Amino acid sequence: MLGIHQIYGRRRVQLNIILPLLCRYYYASRTDNMLSTNVKTLRKTRNTPSRPVTVARLYSSNKHNSKVPKVPTWEPLGEDRIPSLPQVSSDLVDKLERLALVDFRTKEGLVCLERAIRFADHLNMVDTTGVEPMDSVLEHGQLFLRGDTVTEGDCAEKLLPLSNTTVEEYFVAPPVGNKTSTSNRH
Amino acid sequence: VQPGKPSATSPRHWKSSDTSPTSPTRLVGVVGLEIHAQIQSNTKLFSGSKVGFSAPPNSLVSFFDASLPGTLPVLNRRCVEAAVMTALALNCTINKKSFFDRKHYFYADLPAGYQITQQRRAVAVDGQLAYSLLGGRKRNQIQSRTVRIKQIQLEQDSGKSLHDDQRSQTLIDLNRAGVGLMELVMEPDMSCGEQAAAAVRELQLVLQALGTCQGNMSEGQLRVDANVSVHRPGEELGVRTEVKNINSARFLSRAIDYEIQRQIEALGRGEAVLNETRTYDSKSGHTIPMRDKEGLQDYRFMPEPNLPPLVVYEDRGSVPAGLLGAEGVVVLEGLREGLPELPSVKRARLVRSYGLLPEHSFTLVNEDGLMEYFEAVVKETRKEPRKLIGWVTNELLGHLKHHNLSVSKCPVSPSALAELLELQEAGHISSTVAKQVLGEMWRDPGRRAPEVVREQDLGLVCDSSDLQRVCQRVLDSHPDLVRALQEGNKKVLNRLMGLVQKETKGRADPVLVRSLLEEKTS
Numbered sequence: 001m002l003g004i005h006q007i008y009g010r011r012r013v014q015l016n017i018i019l020p021l022l023c024r025y026y027y028a029s030r031t032d033n034m035l036s037t038n039v040k041t042l043r044k045t046r047n048t049p050s051r052p053v054t055v056a057r058l059y060s061s062n063k064h065n066s067k068v069p070k071v072p073t074w075e076p077l078g079e080d081r082i083p084s085l086p087q088v089s090s091d092l093v094d095k096l097e098r099l100a101l102v103d104f105r106t107k108e109g110l111v112c113l114e115r116a117i118r119f120a121d122h123l124n125m126v127d128t129t130g131v132e133p134m135d136s137v138l139e140h141g142q143l144f145l146r147g148d149t150v151t152e153g154d155c156a157e158k159l160l161p162l163s164n165t166t167v168e169e170y171f172v173a174p175p176v177g178n179k180t181s182t183s184n185r186h
Numbered sequence: 187v188q189p190g191k192p193s194a195t196s197p198r199h200w201k202s203s204d205t206s207p208t209s210p211t212r213l214v215g216v217v218g219l220e221i222h223a224q225i226q227s228n229t230k231l232f233s234g235s236k237v238g239f240s241a242p243p244n245s246l247v248s249f250f251d252a253s254l255p256g257t258l259p260v261l262n263r264r265c266v267e268a269a270v271m272t273a274l275a276l277n278c279t280i281n282k283k284s285f286f287d288r289k290h291y292f293y294a295d296l297p298a299g300y301q302i303t304q305q306r307r308a309v310a311v312d313g314q315l316a317y318s319l320l321g322g323r324k325r326n327q328i329q330s331r332t333v334r335i336k337q338i339q340l341e342q343d344s345g346k347s348l349h350d351d352q353r354s355q356t357l358i359d360l361n362r363a364g365v366g367l368m369e370l371v372m373e374p375d376m377s378c379g380e381q382a383a384a385a386v387r388e389l390q391l392v393l394q395a396l397g398t399c400q401g402n403m404s405e406g407q408l409r410v411d412a413n414v415s416v417h418r419p420g421e422e423l424g425v426r427t428e429v430k431n432i433n434s435a436r437f438l439s440r441a442i443d444y445e446i447q448r449q450i451e452a453l454g455r456g457e458a459v460l461n462e463t464r465t466y467d468s469k470s471g472h473t474i475p476m477r478d479k480e481g482l483q484d485y486r487f488m489p490e491p492n493l494p495p496l497v498v499y500e501d502r503g504s505v506p507a508g509l510l511g512a513e514g515v516v517v518l519e520g521l522r523e524g525l526p527e528l529p530s531v532k533r534a535r536l537v538r539s540y541g542l543l544p545e546h547s548f549t550l551v552n553e554d555g556l557m558e559y560f561e562a563v564v565k566e567t568r569k570e571p572r573k574l575i576g577w578v579t580n581e582l583l584g585h586l587k588h589h590n591l592s593v594s595k596c597p598v599s600p601s602a603l604a605e606l607l608e609l610q611e612a613g614h615i616s617s618t619v620a621k622q623v624l625g626e627m628w629r630d631p632g633r634r635a636p637e638v639v640r641e642q643d644l645g646l647v648c649d650s651s652d653l654q655r656v657c658q659r660v661l662d663s664h665p666d667l668v669r670a671l672q673e674g675n676k677k678v679l680n681r682l683m684g685l686v687q688k689e690t691k692g693r694a695d696p697v698l699v700r701s702l703l704e705e706k707t708s
Contacts, residue, residue: 099484101292135285135489143496145514148228148264152248153235159244159252169243170357173294175349 077122088113213416213453215446216423217382218374219333221389222367222409223399224343225268231342231366232259232302239405243359251364253298258492265340265366266516268398269309270498272368273338274522275392278313283497286340286490291483294356295345297363305487308339309496315372316530317388318548319380326545333385334373343367368399374413374423378446379439386410386435391529391551403434410438414445416453424449424459429473431465441466445473532557540564540571549579555593556583562600569611577607581621585628597631598624606635615639616696618687653690657702660685671707679703 093105096113104113156169165172230237235248250257273280284307288300313335321329345363347356370389376382390401390408401408415426429445432438449459464473499505501519509515527535529551536547536557550557560578564571582603586596606627610620619639626638660682661668671678679700686699 095484099290099486136491136494138491138494141494142509143261143494145263145266145516146234146260147514148262149234150229150236151234152250153233153246155249156242156244156247159247159249162252162254167355167357169245170348170359171244173347173356173358175351175354175356 077125088117211418213450214419215377215442215449216374216415216417216426217376217378217442217446218413218426219370219372219376219382219385220411220413221370221372221386222343222411223272223370223389223393223401224407225265225366225368226397226399227262227264227268227366229262229264230364231262231265231340233257233364234260235364237365238361241361243357244361246361247363251297251360259302259490261493261496262366263514263516266309266496266498267521268366268396269338269340269368270516270518271396271521271525272370272393272398273310273313274518274525275396275528276310276313276315276335276338276370278310278335278338280310280498280518281307282500283307283495284309284339285495286493287487288490290486290488293344293347295347295358295360295363297345297360301342301344302490302493303341303369304339306489308337309498310338311336313338315385315389315392317381317385319384320545320548328544328548331376331381331384333375333381336371336373339369339371341367341369374415379442382410382412382442383435383439386438387552388529390435395526395528395532397526403432412438412442412445414442414449415459416446416449424453425461427459427461427473428463429466430463430476433468437466437468440471441473444471448473540575542571542575546575546579549583550575553583553593559593559596559600563604563607566601566604567607567611569607573611574607577603581624585624598627602627602634609635609639653686653698653702656686656689657699657706660689661703661706668707 088110093110093113097103097105104110160166160169160171163171225231227237229235230248230251233248233250235251236246238246248257250259270280284304286302287305289303289305290300292299314332315335316330316332319329319331321327343362343365345358345360347358349356372385376385386403386408390403393399393401393408399407403410410432412429412432413426414429415424417424427445427449429441432441445464452459460475463476465476466473498516498518500517502517505515505517533544533547533551536542536550537544542550550560556578559582560571560575563574563578567574582596582598586593603624606620606623609615610617615623623635623638626642627633627635664682664685667678667682671682682703683696683699686703687696
């Protein structure tokens with residue numbers, strides 16, 4: 001409710017700002033006077049919210065040019081993309097089950113997998129020549145290095161209660177070192 | 187010597203009596219090593235918890251090490267410096283920018299389900315390790331070899347799992363989880379176990395000299411896995427197997443040789459060598475396949491999204507202004523200058539300053555503490571180092587090895603040994619007697635050489651008249667030998683000397699005896 005009121009409030013403020021701007025387009029030479037007029041206008045308006053409103057392009061002489069296109073620029077892909085694996089072999093299903101620790105050997109599971117693969121195949125249509133793959137948004141940064149002093153640890157009493165079973169301050173795991181999908185189900 | 191043993195490309199392979207170069211149809215072994223060295227630092231690689239041993243279980247574990255949600259890795263500067271120093275010591279090219287990746291696999295002691303490692307771009311690449319073997323029949327010829335280092339990367343260690351088969355469970359201790367490791371990947375430039383063991387020994391010395399790793403294989407600070415295959419020289423490499431669970435350099439050598447032999451025999455029987463992982467059983471000396479490898483593991487490597495690239499700077503000038511002065515920067519120039527004396531430099535120095543032979547300095551540097559012992563003895567005696575070295579590397583080391591002691595536990599102190607050798611040098615005792623006295627001092631530490639000599643009356647008999655009588659006695663009782671000597675057979679003189687020494691219980695001054703005998707028989 002409050003949000004809607006704020007939106008309406010902002011709209012009214014914007015009108016107060018846009019009108020002088022529009023006037024400026026006609027009276028471009030009188031920038032200084034217009035500026036002072038604009039500022040005054042802002043202060044005087046009763047409906048201005050208490051925090052300052054930052055207005056973009058207040059001093060710009062260009063028409064506001066939004067980058068958001070007015071109509072969608074993409075076309076839905078037809079079925080003539082690069083074909084994916086028509087059939088997922090049972091060995092591959094085995095391997096995937098082991099890696100993901102998820103059982104999906106049912107009919108629905110396999111259909112879901114196939115659809116997922118076809119969906120991901122959309123990416124093959126993108127032309128990436130000359131474009132370096134991105135790792136993360138941090139990739140142009142640099143790793144901070146910390147000094148070699150002990151600052152943490154010694155909290156066994158906090159960590160051990162997190163596990164269901166402990167034996168003499170050790171965590172307990174199933175006997176076979178490698179987890180398999182049959183031994184550990186989520 | 188077993189007939190099937192590979193002679194390897196070097197004709198001086200120790201097991202082979204075949205001195206001709208390998209004929210084209212013989213199979214030779216190809217060995218590449220993957221070494222994990224635990225970085226010696228106060229804290230772990232990505233968290234601020236302490237690195238220590240024999241601590242109560244799970245007491246050196248932070249929230250990040252236990253991979254609780256919401257924790258992030260923060261790289262330890264000391265680990266980066268350790269990796270870079272090791273790389274500089276091994277002549278590697280340092281990658282100024284390197285990346286971290288995640289290697290996914292499920293194992294109980296890897297709480298996060300992935301290990302942070304460097305797969306795309308490691309900290310350092312393309313280095314080499316120069317090592318030496320003592321070869322030849324008397325094991326006193328130095329063979330120098332090098333092995334190329336493919337890369338050195340930083341990665342995390344996993345925790346420790348204790349298998350409790352009785353109660354059908356595994357107990358997990360995460361104290362070791364997250365400790366920094368340097369993985370050194372070597373190219374397959376070696377061909378037998380002896381070379382691998384020598385390379386590992388040299389690497390241990392380098393790491394210990396740098397202080398980046400204590401290099402103790404039995405304590406798991408240095409873990410070596412061997413990739414072994416066989417092929418005919420000139421042909422492409424054969425299928426390789428990975429041998430794990432090797433706890434010492436000696437086991438490494440044996441495991442590799444066994445595996446090479448096993449593969450050659452298998453191929454000889456027409457069987458194929460499987461690409462598998464085998465574990466070494468030290469009791470039987472065999473490698474045994476590890477169960478359930480289930481085909482090749484897919485590690486699903488992906489870039490670590492929480493860590494930006496690791497940047498290392500060449501010199502202080504290239505560090506951006508904002509970072510200069512902050513401690514979170516690694517500069518190569520400073521590290522290069524600060525590198526301590528490496529083993530190869532040490533050996534060269536010993537050869538230069540004491541006039542030793544290369545094989546002597548090799549032995550001195552190879553044994554922990556022996557070089558310091560040797561230098562202490564040199565300081566306290568007038569004897570020439572060259573003459574001294576034999577005593578240290580043969581006699582002393584022989585005793586140490588026989589009683590399975592390290593130099594630090596040696597019962598004879600450097601000054602005691604120096605005293606003994608002074609006596610010998612001054613001519614008060616002969617060298618045979620000196621060896622005897624050393625044995626006495628070993629058995630009864632604390633007794634000094636002069637005491638022993640006095641007590642057992644082992645001093646050299648230099649009294650001319652005594653010796654004259656003894657010599658005369660010997661000559662009189664062996665007229666046939668005298669005749670042989672006078673006829674020109676010089677070797678008889680040694681026999682006569684031996685007899686005199688027996689009479690005097692080895693206390694006669696050999697030089698004097700020789701001159702007396704010669705005089706009497708001329």
